[in-house]
Amino acid sequence: MPLIRDFIERITARESDPINQARTQMLFYLVMAYFFFGLSLTVAYAYTGQIPQLIRAIVISILAIIALYVHYTFNVWRILSHIVLVLITVMGVWANILIYVQGINAATLQYIWLACAFGFYMHGSKVGWVYAVINIAPVLIDATFFSKDYFFLGAGPQVVARPIYIYVLIYDFFAIAFLHYFFFKVFNKNITTLTETKNQLNNTNEKLNKTIEEIKELSNVRMRFLSTMSHELRTPLNGVIGLTNVLLHQEPRKDQEETLSVLKFSAENLLALVNDILDFNKLDSDVVELESTPFNLYDLIENICAATKLKASEKQLDFSFEVSDPLRSLTLIGDPTRITQVLLNLLNNAVKFTEKGYVKLSCSELAIRDESVEIRFVVEDTGIGIEESRQRGIFDEFVQASVSTTRNYGGTGLGLPIVKRVLELYQSTVQIDSSIGNGARFSFDIVFPYRKDIADDVKNSAVKESKSANLSKLKVLVVEDNAVNILVIRKTLNRMEINPDVAENGKMALEMIAANEYDLILMDLYMPELDGYETTKVIRSLVDDRKANVPIIALTATVNSQVLDDVLAVGMNGYLSKPFHPDDLFEELRKHVN
Incomplete structure (x- = not known):
């Protein structure tokens, strides 16, 4: 029937869990069945003139109608099923023992079985046991304290007509049988579905594992290709840069020196590009591990800034760096190569995007503990700045702040993604404070293990001796x-x-x-x-x-x-x-x- 189909579709659509869908349908079928059950008994008891039974039948029909309306209108099947269970217990079991039968008959047992089964199916084991105890307890009490014959299956003091009694027994038996049939039908269907889903998942996992292996192999091929390309590109670059350095130290004419400087600059830019692509590929493939090498932060910063200061001076920028005094006497344990990579990328960007003003690098301790020191690195400039909405996107690969930035300043957009990946290895992130036209401030914090540095005079004498060696x-x-x-x-x-x-x-x-x-x-x-x-x-x-x-x-x-x-x-x-x-x-x- 379309009406019943619409009802079932409506109550089922509100639940995503197949078991709960089955429970809502089972509640509907049971309430619908007892509506017709009460209606048919109303007619039968009216005909035989049995008023107490007639009243109970009318109440059952009315309550069933109300329950069907509530079930259709509101998603409260759990509460409604509790109410139905209470009504079965009160009007079926307790009413028979105390009023209609004043003992226990076959119909009473049927209601007990019905309440137990319905309680377990609708609410699970814990709630099911509660309703089972509530329904079984009166039987045990009656058999223990009141029943002279311990147990009987008669019709009780208020005798009903045999056809009606048989009708009640048959109806109740079919209701109980239907509960078991319906729930186990859904249960078996779910088991079948779960088995099929499991098999599908296994097949999918096998395909995923195969795909992962293919991706790994593809990644290895990419790594091998880039390594080969890097080797093939770096070999001729070694000739270009090396011979350019040689020629620059042979006192060339002024015009030759300018040409050689441009040649060296272009070759080193190409080398930097090759290095960035290779580094990003390694970081993106998660094959990079941080080294644990002793280094002095001040010496490292001094070398980094020496490499950048020349570019800054060419643009007449005020370039400076600052390392706090407590950090100068510490030997940090970390990966100086990766720290250099991060700072050089940030400093080179700062110089590139600053036309006037200053670029500054500062390092200060946030906390010095027994075996570790937390250091804040800050790179700030007075450059073009970065629009707030673009600040997180610049750390994505091959992305720059805007199209005009790429056009005016060039670059691959790999520098900051490399910074991000390296800092992730140090469990750190970059904080940006910038706006258009007001420069930019990049900062990040790293915790390093450390040890006390060797005496400065010993170290300096060793360096001096090394540099003066013939x-x-x-x-x-x-x-x-x-x-x-x-x-x-x-x-x-x-x-x-x-x-x-x-x-x-x-x-x-x-x-x-x-x-x-x-x-x-x-x-x-x-x-x-x-x-x-x-x-x-x-x-x-x-x-x-x-x-x-x-x-x-x-x-x-x-x-x-x-x-x-x-x-x-x-x-x-x-x-x-x-x-x-x-x-x-x-x-x-x-x-x-x-």
Whole structure:
């Protein structure tokens, strides 16, 4: 019937849980059944003239009508089912024991079974047990204290006609049977659905796992591709930047110096772009782990600012940095390379987007504890500023504050995303205070473990001694197969009056080591015949201790943390990436001056 179908659809649509949907339907069917049950008994008892039973039948019909209206209009099936259970208990069980039967008959037992089953199905085990006890208790009380025969199934003092009594028994039995049938039908359907869903989830998980593996493989392919591209790009850049540095130190004419400076600037910008893409790829792939290296914050900041101050002076900006006194005497434990990366990106942005005024970096301690110090880094400028609505978006990859920013200032939009990813590794975030035309202030806090620094005079004397070392006496072997790289390294070493020997592969290097004594070896990693790793292993296994322990510095255009681990694992002493700065190379040489 359309009316009943509409009723069921309405009450079912209000519940998302299939079990609750079944409960609302079961309540409707039971109330509807007892409405017709009461109506039919009203006619029967009116015909036989049994007034008490007639009153009960009329009340049942009226209450059923009210319950159906409430059930249709309001989503209160839980409350309504409690009311129905109370009515079954009071009008079915207790009324029979006290009034109509004054004992227990078959109909009384049916109402007990009905109340127990309905209580468990509608409200679960706890509430079901409460209604079970309430309905079973009067039977036990009657059998224990009042029933002379302990138990009987007669019709009681108010005898009803046999056809009516049989009708009541049949109706109640079918009601009880229907409750079990309906609930277990839904239960089995849900079990089947859950089984199918589980199978579908298993299939989906298998597909997801396969997809994840494919994504991992794709990520590895991307990493390998970018590493290869990085190596292939850095190798010619090493030639361009290295030879430009050599030419700049050969007292070129003024016009040549200007041309060489532009050439060096362009090559270094291209190198920075390659480094940013590779770094972002590593950070995005979650393959980066922070190192725990001792470093002095003041020295680090001084070097960072020295690299940026030149750009600021070209724009006539007031550039300054400040490190609080307590921090200068501490040796922090952290990843100075990543801290440098963060600060350089922020400082370079500050200089880039500031046309007049100042750029300032300050570092101050927020709290110094027994084993850690919390430091606040602040980079502020008087540049173009950032619109408030765009401040969070600038940390997304390949995004800048506006289209005009990209057009006027250039850039890939990778600097700040790299800053964000590195700071996430330190469990920190950048705070921005900026508005259009009023500059910008970037700040973040990092907690570092620390230890007390060595005495300044000892440290300074060591640095002074290192820098004053005469490198011209070093006998250096360069193991490199690329002619341009050989030229760059040779001319760079010639600046310090070092005339190196050159081996074009590992086999040639071993022959030269057997015939000569070297103070240091600069080792390329990827060469024909015998690569740098295998060559180093052979050198470290030599019988001659002096030759076996000669310092070996890796030189490679491949840049990733795995290369560094591999280099140290085979026994090399250091690592320089191509293209390298001449000062970095000389610093590595000084470390190994005996």
